[in-house]
Amino acid sequence: xxxQSGPESCPRCGQMSEQFYRMDTALKVxxxxxxxxxxxxxxxxxxxxxxxxxxxxxxxxxxxxxxAREKNKVKMWKSRVNLVKQGRGLMAQKAYSExxxxxxxxxxxxxxxxxxxxGQLSPKVFNNSQRSKEMTVIASVxxxxxxxxxxxxxxxxxxxxxAAKLAEFLPFTSIYPTVLKKAEGFIRxxxxxxxxxxxxxxxKSSRGPCFLATAVxxxxxxxxxxxxxxxFRDQILKKKKWGRRLxxxxxxxxxxxxxxxxGSPFLKxxxxxxxxxxxxxxxxxxxxxx
Numbered sequence: 001x002x003x004q005s006g007p008e009s010c011p012r013c014g015q016m017s018e019q020f021y022r023m024d025t026a027l028k029v030x031x032x033x034x035x036x037x038x039x040x041x042x043x044x045x046x047x048x049x050x051x052x053x054x055x056x057x058x059x060x061x062x063x064x065x066x067x068a069r070e071k072n073k074v075k076m077w078k079s080r081v082n083l084v085k086q087g088r089g090l091m092a093q094k095a096y097s098e099x100x101x102x103x104x105x106x107x108x109x110x111x112x113x114x115x116x117x118x119g120q121l122s123p124k125v126f127n128n129s130q131r132s133k134e135m136t137v138i139a140s141v142x143x144x145x146x147x148x149x150x151x152x153x154x155x156x157x158x159x160x161x162x163a164a165k166l167a168e169f170l171p172f173t174s175i176y177p178t179v180l181k182k183a184e185g186f187i188r189x190x191x192x193x194x195x196x197x198x199x200x201x202x203x204k205s206s207r208g209p210c211f212l213a214t215a216v217x218x219x220x221x222x223x224x225x226x227x228x229x230x231x232f233r234d235q236i237l238k239k240k241k242w243g244r245r246l247x248x249x250x251x252x253x254x255x256x257x258x259x260x261x262x263g264s265p266f267l268k269x270x271x272x273x274x275x276x277x278x279x280x281x282x283x284x285x286x287x288x289x290x
Contacts, residue, residue: 011041012048021049030056046208054262076109084137087144096148102147103141110138123172124289136173142166143179146199147186163199170203171231172283176224203227211251211258216263216271225279232282239255 007016020043028040031052044052079222083106090099101186111118114125125137142165170176180203187196237243262266 008047010048012044015045015087017045017047017058020044023052028054030271036179050130050217062137063177074115080106080109085140087141091148096151100145100148102176103145107138110134117182119161123169126172126287136175139145139166139169139173139175139179142169143182146286148194150186150191153191156195159192160195163195163200165200167199172287174224176203176222176227211254212261212271213275215258216268216275217262218268223259227281228279228286231286234287 007018008020009015010017010020014247022043023040031040032038083102087102087106087214088101090096090102107121110116110125111121114121115153116125121138124133145162145167146159149155149162166179170179170288180200183196183200183203187200188192190196213226213229217226237247246282261271
């Protein structure tokens with residue numbers, strides 16, 4: 001409510017005014033919700049009052065827009081399951097073009113939910129156990145996209161991008177050995193075999209043996225753990241001076257130990273869970289370093 005008085009300085013802006021408005025509690029609370037409610041005087045001039053009430057309206061509008069965006073993200077997140085189911089159904093019907101559209105929409109939903117630009121989706125986003133489950137779905141989607149885009153040489157670039165993303169996510173999933181075997185078989189009939197060759201090269205990371213792990217997982221040549229140890233060696237250790245020294249020392253000393261493990265079913269059985277646990281710890285480190 002306006003208060004009439006003689007000319008005096010406004011406590012907020014310092015301008016002279018004969019009319020002032022009381023800052024009631026409701027207005028102060030509304031302003032505080034927009035981050036502007038601190039240190040407000042008890043009364044202000046008409047110009048200040050108009051500006052403050054305008055800020056409240058703008059702040060409420062922004063808050064409502066933010067809430068709407070968050071609700072939309074929740075709705076999109078829930079829709080992703082149906083998108084994947086729809087895509088797989090279309091794959092079964094050999095409606096490949098339609099499946100690609102649905103799968104790309106699924107990927108875009110994830111990018112929007114996590115506030116990412118197109119093409120920026122990476123394993124680093126999924127840094128806890130609950131989110132990590134999504135990576136298996138993502139890898140399966142990219143594997144389908146690789147095969148869809150292979151249906152025509154014209155889609156070579158899209159296929160290469162999907163394969164690169166598949167190589168990023170696949171190592172952190174339980175379907176690693178399955179997809180790897182399928183890719184090795186698929187290369188014989190692929191229209192763009194060079195893309196599959198590159199994918200296998202990047203994914204296997206097979207430069208140099210991992211002696212102890214290879215001995216422990218002797219009967220599991222596609223074990224996820226082998227891939228994890230190799231990726232940790234290539235992406236972490238070999239990029240640091242101390243890491244390269246450690247790798248050199250490991251290569252020098254581990255072959256005799258590997259031979260002992262290889263000849264002892266008891267040691268294999270004993271070390272198998274130890275290496276699986278170590279692999280799980282290294283996966284977390286690799287994701288944080290993406």
